[in-house]
Amino acid sequence: xxxxxxxxxxxxxxxxxxxxxxxxxxxxxxxxxxxxxxxxxxxxxxxxxxxxxxxxxxxxxxxxxxxxxxxxxxxxxxxxxxxxxxxxxxxxxxxxxxxxxxxxxxxxxxxxxxxxxxxxxxxxxxxxxxxxxxxxxxxxxxxxxxxxxxxxxxxxxxxxxxxxxxxxxxxxxxxxxxxxxxxxxxxxxxxxxxxxxxxxxxxxxxxxxxxxxxxxxxxxxxxxxxxxxxxxxxxxx
Amino acid sequence: xxxxxxxxxxxxxxxxxxxxxxxxxxxxxxxxxxxxxxxxxxxxxxxxxxxxxxxxxxxxxxxxxxxxxxxxxxxxxxxxxxxxxxxxxxxxxxxxxxxxxxxxxxxxxxxxxxxxxxxxxxxxxxxxxxxxxxxxxxxxxxxxxxxxxxxxxxxxxxxxxxxxxxxxxxxxxxxxxxxxxxxxxxxxxxxxxxxxxxxxxxxxxxxxxxxxxxxxxxxxxxxxxxxxxxxxxxxxxxxxxxxxxxxxxxxxxxxxxxxxxxxxxxxxxxxxxxx
Numbered sequence: 159x160x161x162x163x164x165x166x167x168x169x170x171x172x173x174x175x176x177x178x179x180x181x182x183x184x185x186x187x188x189x190x191x192x193x194x195x196x197x198x199x200x201x202x203x204x205x206x207x208x209x210x211x212x213x214x215x216x217x218x219x220x221x222x223x224x225x226x227x228x229x230x231x232x233x234x235x236x237x238x239x240x241x242x243x244x245x246x247x248x249x250x251x252x253x254x255x256x257x258x259x260x261x262x263x264x265x266x267x268x269x270x271x272x273x274x275x276x277x278x279x280x281x282x283x284x285x286x287x288x289x290x291x292x293x294x295x296x297x298x299x300x301x302x303x304x305x306x307x308x309x310x311x312x313x314x315x316x317x318x319x320x321x322x323x324x325x326x327x328x329x330x331x332x333x334x335x336x337x338x339x340x341x342x343x344x345x346x347x348x349x350x351x352x353x354x355x356x357x358x359x360x361x362x363x364x365x366x367x368x369x370x371x372x373x374x375x376x377x378x379x380x381x382x383x384x385x386x387x388x389x390x391x392x393x394x395x
Numbered sequence: 396x397x398x399x400x401x402x403x404x405x406x407x408x409x410x411x412x413x414x415x416x417x418x419x420x421x422x423x424x425x426x427x428x429x430x431x432x433x434x435x436x437x438x439x440x441x442x443x444x445x446x447x448x449x450x451x452x453x454x455x456x457x458x459x460x461x462x463x464x465x466x467x468x469x470x471x472x473x474x475x476x477x478x479x480x481x482x483x484x485x486x487x488x489x490x491x492x493x494x495x496x497x498x499x500x501x502x503x504x505x506x507x508x509x510x511x512x513x514x515x516x517x518x519x520x521x522x523x524x525x526x527x528x529x530x531x532x533x534x535x536x537x538x539x540x541x542x543x544x545x546x547x548x549x550x551x552x553x554x555x556x557x558x559x560x561x562x563x564x565x566x567x568x569x570x571x572x573x574x575x576x577x578x579x580x581x582x583x584x585x586x587x588x589x590x591x592x593x594x595x596x597x598x599x600x601x602x603x604x605x606x607x608x609x610x611x612x613x614x615x616x617x618x619x620x621x622x623x624x625x626x627x628x629x630x631x632x633x634x635x636x637x638x639x640x641x642x643x644x645x646x647x648x649x650x651x652x653x654x655x656x657x658x659x660x661x662x663x664x665x666x667x668x669x670x
Contacts, residue, residue: 197516205512205513205516208509208512208513208519209513211505211506211509212505212509212510212513213505214503215501215502215503215504215505215506217500217506217509217519217521218509218519220518220542222542238502238503239500239502239527239532240500240521240523240527240532240534241521241523241546242522242523242546242548242549242550242555242557243546243547243548243550243557244543244545244546245544245545245546246543246544246545247544263546264548264550265527266526266527266550267527268527268528268529272550
């Protein structure tokens, strides 16, 4: 599941319960979150992520990008199963308006097999900046490990067909092609032309199949639409 | 369970520690992962002597909550709220991390450590010590006020072991990875050393449990196959497991005190880092 929750959940008063309810409806194995506030002044000092973890019975990991209003701001992950390994990186690009975190975890499925899932929120200042950010994420992810099947999930801040998404295709396969746009949600106060900004990218490029791929429009929760994807991976011999 | 007094405990630990120091001169680890140890005898390595007086600024603590029993989740019959209150009311010097052995992870249920993190403006981690199960997975929950950028771990047949890395403010900023595991066999220790031996000679500290009946064999294996480390044990009468603390030679376990808060038994592990 991928959820850009828009400025810590501002549209719903920074409450965690509406997001937890949505997650509980879909029961994903992993939730990749972007724009998460952690105990900062904007969200009233609440630990939004641990609240959602408590309400969903998932294990949380907050990937702080930067300190913000006396607390933190960044991406996050929730996992239905324990994770035995995780890494957070922070990419600080010259000319970027803020540092950005990407976090990934490894978990084993009860039926066997280990998967790595990363949550990211790529730079938006320009296409070149987005590409440089993705290049940094790629280099660190693959320096750590090139053998584990991996999903890179989140807000790429780049539309389908753009240079960053073409660049992503060098290492990743886009599993969400043809399933619809993710931005904006059906909020009346947003007038951008519809596009895809949120992706589920998979590595290696073969062996993946999409069982279902749903785009959720929750205008009361975010300006982005959320993704719920059910995937299978069969290793190639 | 009868818990020994601190003095009795120290009498037990220090000779072992000295023995470990004296025997920590084995050859390079056998990365083949064998379990019997080799018979090469002592190598050249001699761990630096431990100064008698600790440097207070370089001490850090781990509170390890465990029953040292074989089965059963820690919080069955025990109140996680007591643990949470313990963390929030602990006076300085506070522990770097509070570890709850066998605070098992149940899919879809609120983890006690998540609530402890919420109550204490802290973060929680789950260090898996058994294979992932459909419902309940064995492991150790860790609660800390420190954020981490890294959990390292191994998930393979016979060994499930993880460690969480913190930047701790001692007299110099210091990165420490706190591991936990439950060792039942020498083979597991060999497997663990193969993966994390280098870290256990540098910044890694393992606070875990070891089967009492295997302790001696494990100690011998370490002495024969590993170097640059110190090991200490502590235990309770009648429990099948003892506490084990394994650290680099540039650290020392100053004490492992058995303590209790309400009905929660725990061990306060006090470590010192040498600079």
